[in-house]
Amino acid sequence: MFLTLSPAMALAEGAATVVSPPHPPSAAPGAAPIEGLDLSLSPECRVPGSKLYTLAKLMAVKRALKEKRPVRVLSVGSSSSGLGASTSYPVRLENALERSLPNVDVQIDSRGLSGEVASGAGERLRTMVAEIEPDLVVWQVGTNDALARVDTDAFGDALRDTVEWIKSHDIDVVLIDPLFTQSIADDESYNGLVRKVQDIAAEQRVPLVRRYEAMRFLSASGDKENETHMLGRHFRLNDLGLRCMAEHVTRAITLSLLQPDLGAAPGAEPPANKPEPAKPAGP
Amino acid sequence: MRGPNAIDFWRGFALITIFVNHIPGNIFERWTFSQYGISDAAELFVFLAGWSIGLATRGRDGVPEPALTAILRLLSRTIEVYRAQVVIMALALAMIAGTALLLDNPLILEWHNAGGFFADPIQTMVGIVLMTHQLGFFNILPLYVVLLAVAPIYILMARVNQTGTLILSFSLYAASLVYEWNLPSWPGEGDWFFNPFCWQLLLVLGFTMQDWNRTQPRFRAWCRRLMPLGVVIVIVGIVLSVFELRPDPLTVPEPRLIFTFDKTYLSPARLIHFCGVLLAFQTVYGLVAHRIGPITRYLAGLGRNSLAVFSMGSLLGLAAQFVRFRFGGGMIVDVSVVGCGLFALGFTAWFVEWRSRKPKKVVGTPAAP
Numbered sequence: 001m002f003l004t005l006s007p008a009m010a011l012a013e014g015a016a017t018v019v020s021p022p023h024p025p026s027a028a029p030g031a032a033p034i035e036g037l038d039l040s041l042s043p044e045c046r047v048p049g050s051k052l053y054t055l056a057k058l059m060a061v062k063r064a065l066k067e068k069r070p071v072r073v074l075s076v077g078s079s080s081s082g083l084g085a086s087t088s089y090p091v092r093l094e095n096a097l098e099r100s101l102p103n104v105d106v107q108i109d110s111r112g113l114s115g116e117v118a119s120g121a122g123e124r125l126r127t128m129v130a131e132i133e134p135d136l137v138v139w140q141v142g143t144n145d146a147l148a149r150v151d152t153d154a155f156g157d158a159l160r161d162t163v164e165w166i167k168s169h170d171i172d173v174v175l176i177d178p179l180f181t182q183s184i185a186d187d188e189s190y191n192g193l194v195r196k197v198q199d200i201a202a203e204q205r206v207p208l209v210r211r212y213e214a215m216r217f218l219s220a221s222g223d224k225e226n227e228t229h230m231l232g233r234h235f236r237l238n239d240l241g242l243r244c245m246a247e248h249v250t251r252a253i254t255l256s257l258l259q260p261d262l263g264a265a266p267g268a269e270p271p272a273n274k275p276e277p278a279k280p281a282g283p
Numbered sequence: 284m285r286g287p288n289a290i291d292f293w294r295g296f297a298l299i300t301i302f303v304n305h306i307p308g309n310i311f312e313r314w315t316f317s318q319y320g321i322s323d324a325a326e327l328f329v330f331l332a333g334w335s336i337g338l339a340t341r342g343r344d345g346v347p348e349p350a351l352t353a354i355l356r357l358l359s360r361t362i363e364v365y366r367a368q369v370v371i372m373a374l375a376l377a378m379i380a381g382t383a384l385l386l387d388n389p390l391i392l393e394w395h396n397a398g399g400f401f402a403d404p405i406q407t408m409v410g411i412v413l414m415t416h417q418l419g420f421f422n423i424l425p426l427y428v429v430l431l432a433v434a435p436i437y438i439l440m441a442r443v444n445q446t447g448t449l450i451l452s453f454s455l456y457a458a459s460l461v462y463e464w465n466l467p468s469w470p471g472e473g474d475w476f477f478n479p480f481c482w483q484l485l486l487v488l489g490f491t492m493q494d495w496n497r498t499q500p501r502f503r504a505w506c507r508r509l510m511p512l513g514v515v516i517v518i519v520g521i522v523l524s525v526f527e528l529r530p531d532p533l534t535v536p537e538p539r540l541i542f543t544f545d546k547t548y549l550s551p552a553r554l555i556h557f558c559g560v561l562l563a564f565q566t567v568y569g570l571v572a573h574r575i576g577p578i579t580r581y582l583a584g585l586g587r588n589s590l591a592v593f594s595m596g597s598l599l600g601l602a603a604q605f606v607r608f609r610f611g612g613g614m615i616v617d618v619s620v621v622g623c624g625l626f627a628l629g630f631t632a633w634f635v636e637w638r639s640r641k642p643k644k645v646v647g648t649p650a651a652p
Contacts, residue, residue: 109472110472111472111473112396112399112468112471112472112473114395114396114418114419114420115307115395115419115420116307116308118307118308119307119308119312123529123544124546124547126531126532126533127532127543127545127547129532129533130532130533130539130543131463133533143390143393144394144395145308147390147391147394147604147608148307148308148604148607148608149308149607149608149611149612150307150308151308151612154308165531169533178390179390179393181388181389181390183386183387183388183390184388184390189611
């Protein structure tokens with residue numbers, strides 16, 4: 001069933017691609033224009049690897065694994081990470097990570113972070129990091145700034161500052177870019193901000209979960225029959241987005257952990273999208 | 284209705300600052316004093332609330348009103364503020380949902396922590412009523428409710444022993460900093476944005492200083508003498524914020540909250556900076572009030588009706604954000620949005636006073652109140 005679905009979805013993907021990310025992985029795809037879906041994800045969350053993440057090293061998490069101690073993860077979100085039914089997201093993330101990393105104890109703290117990175121939320125994140133002292137920060141960033149129409153460069157500067165600060169304390173960061181929904185598909189400033197998150201992730205060499213692209217892919221390939229409620233399909237996607245996000249983040253983290261550990265030559269190898277590693281990870 | 288005075292004036296000033304700062308990204312944001320210091324309008328607002336409690340629980344002659352009257356007065360005020368919080372939360376959630384429907388954009392539902400409510404209304408509804416679920420920018424009133432609720436304890440204790448009360452309040456503050464005590468959020472993880480265990484100190488300082496200011500000439504003399512120190516603190520604050528110099532929360536020694544510039548815990552740096560601001564600006568009202576008559580009357584009007592103005596300001600700030608989202612930022616939008624907001628806040632203050640005046644006219648009692 002998956003095999004029959006894959007080509008159709010990959011085609012849909014090709015048709016939907018408008019925003020091309022500015023960094024290597026997809027900018028130089030040449031080799032594989034029709035890419036297989038990542039089969040380690042559950043069927044409704046399947047997205048081609050290049051739409052899903054860019055990878056980078058996670059030294060602090062690796063260190064924790066080597067020292068055989070629990071991995072502490074701080075999950076920070078626009079709002080979805082810390083709340084109500086969405087508590088299912090941190091719980092799912094914890095479960096998915098523990099499934100992918102057998103014999104590793106993953107401890108997740110989740111915090112909502114309302115407000116804009118460009119006006120103070122970056123500062124508050126530092127306080128949270130200092131309070132929890134995690135090995136890894138998984139940060140859903142940008143949606144609030146995009147909605148508040150914060151100046152893209154001001155946002156970028158604040159994000160860069162905060163990511164640099166986190167890294168300077170030997171803590172890993174995984175960024176998750178803003179949500180996608182049909183009504184902002186053509187919104188220039190919103191898309192500009194999404195690109196800014198990608199730029200900063202590439203520049204700072206931190207893994208990025210490309211939620212915007214993943215959700216766009218899923219919404220393009222999803223069934224159209226559920227549009228009875230005005231926002232029905234979007235709501236489903238939103239819920240699905242949360243559910244899939246846990247899987248996508250886990251995928252990006254486990255693959256990033258498999259990045260070769262070649263000391264200080266990070267510029268040499270591109271943050272590759274490995275289509276499918278031999279490891280039997282994931283559900 | 285009382286005439287303009289320094290307390291109402293500065294409270295109005297704080298309200299305007301909070302309103303502008305609650306529209307992130309707008310061009311006026313960088314013109315508010317919050318951008319040029321370590322502390323901001325929230326400190327001013329809470330301190331003045333304490334000062335007003337001092338005024339309200341004593342008669343004009345300075346004689347404290349009976350204990351029971353003070354308790355009932357504060358209880359009634361607590362209920363009033365709580366009611367305002369519940370009402371503006373309901374309106375804000377409806378505004379968020381309405382805008383999401385209108386613009387056909389479910390992302391708006393995620394704004395300011397509202398996502399939890401729409402995703403999980405059963406738990407979150409309870410959280411809203413308990414004030415443990417707070418929307419971003421709607422978190423000052425929950426603090427205020429808690430502070431008003433415990434205020435009678437402080438007020439009555441201060442009547443017996445003022446110094447002891449201050450020491451107790453300070454100890455609670457210090458212990459919360461060291462042990463990181465805070466009220467929890469629920470159903471989301473995390474804590475209150477404004478930690479009542481810490482911010483209570485500012486309220487207590489407010490009503491204690493109001494008393495000292497009235498009864499102790501030596502206190503006033505020292506405030507004048509220390510004014511240059513206040514100016515120095517303010518200048519240091521400007522330099523630190525303009526160059527974005529602040530301690531790194533991961534490199535400062537334990538207990539960290541003593542050394543960082545944290546707003547939630549009202550860290551000592553913020554408290555010291557705020558005291559500097561008080562010292563530096565203590566005479567400003569007397570110097571400028573009569574020169575900027577209309578502005579003084581406008582700000583004092585806002586300050587006299589601070590609860591209504593704050594509530595309207597929160598909702599207008601949210602509406603302004605939606606307008607900026609729909610039409611983008613920029614000079615024209617920001618000037619109209621902030622301009623309309625300032626007018627609406629002035630109207631709110633005027634309307635509240637008109638409404639409370641009106642019945643007397645209807646009855647037609649010619650006698651002066």
